[in-house]
Amino acid sequence: xxxxxxxxxxxxxxxxxxxxxxxxxxxxxxxxxxxxxxxxxxxxxxxxxxxxxxxxxxxxxxxxxxxxxxxxxxxxxxxxxxxxxxxxxxxxxxxxxxxxxxxxxxxxxxxxxxxxxxxxxxxxxxxxxxxxxxxxxxxxxxxxxxxxxxxxxxxxxxxxxxxxxxxxxxxxxxxxxxxxxxxxxxxxxxxxxxxxxxxxxxxxxxxxxxxxxxxxxxxxxxxxxxxxxxxxxxxxxxxxxxxxxxxxxxxxxx
DNA sequence: ATGACCGGTTGCACCGGA
Numbered sequence: 001x002x003x004x005x006x007x008x009x010x011x012x013x014x015x016x017x018x019x020x021x022x023x024x025x026x027x028x029x030x031x032x033x034x035x036x037x038x039x040x041x042x043x044x045x046x047x048x049x050x051x052x053x054x055x056x057x058x059x060x061x062x063x064x065x066x067x068x069x070x071x072x073x074x075x076x077x078x079x080x081x082x083x084x085x086x087x088x089x090x091x092x093x094x095x096x097x098x099x100x101x102x103x104x105x106x107x108x109x110x111x112x113x114x115x116x117x118x119x120x121x122x123x124x125x126x127x128x129x130x131x132x133x134x135x136x137x138x139x140x141x142x143x144x145x146x147x148x149x150x151x152x153x154x155x156x157x158x159x160x161x162x163x164x165x166x167x168x169x170x171x172x173x174x175x176x177x178x179x180x181x182x183x184x185x186x187x188x189x190x191x192x193x194x195x196x197x198x199x200x201x202x203x204x205x206x207x208x209x210x211x212x213x214x215x216x217x218x219x220x221x222x223x224x225x226x227x228x229x230x231x232x233x234x235x236x237x238x239x240x241x242x243x244x245x246x247x248x249x250x251x252x253x254x
Numbered sequence: 255a256t257g258a259c260c261g262g263t264t265g266c267a268c269c270g271g272a
Contacts, residue, residue: 010261202259
């Protein structure tokens with residue numbers, strides 16, 4: 001079972017890349033973030049024509065998440081239950097017995113901003129939600145754009161990123177709090193080359209220089225983790241013409 | 255130090271992204 005996370009930075013601009021990914025990589029589940037489209041502007045017909053199932057939580061302009069799966073998506077839940085917000089950042093569903101939570105964590109802009117405080121509050125609510133889910137589901141995975149580089153190894157230039165948004169101690173502590181619920185950072189189960197990243201700035205040839213950071217994650221429950229086979233960053237999709245600034249990232253289970 | 259590249263729009267300049 002292959003599960004993929006991908007911040008597409010506009011589903012309509014990235015549709016051809018997505019269709020190519022579905023055909024070539026044949027993921028069982030893919031969680032998309034930053035659709036930047038309301039549900040009625042999502043290219044549902046084109047994607048369902050491939051035989052994949054779709055569950056949507058879109059909004060105009062910003063945010064927006066979706067689950068796409070080779071088998072039916074059951075018990076779909078949108079957003080963080082009980083957390084008051086209009087931002088469409090979370091969608092959860094069950095595919096082939098695995099509960100998949102797909103999230104687009106707020107960026108936070110900079111550590112002095114109100115958006116940063118919102119990010120920290122959002123993470124507290126999200127963590128409580130995941131704690132509840134981990135009691136409910138043994139086969140559980142939370143995937144998405146976390147907008148957190150968990151450690152200095154996840155940043156091309158730790159000195160210049162120190163204390164900056166995505167790398168503050170508070171964000172990293174929030175990430176550790178999620179892991180402490182019993183999740184495995186699947187891309188780190190096996191050793192990966194130094195400089196394994198998932199996002200590269202469009203500016204200044206960030207990808208060509210591998211000036212990246214690792215902020216897209218697939219965190220599995222320990223029970224699901226026993227089925228772990230492999231994980232990978234799909235650099236070839238970041239190298240395409242007119243790419244998203246994020247690469248797809250996958251984990252494969254038995 | 256600044257802006258650099260994208261996508262979307264309350265659109266031809268801006269905001270948000272990371």
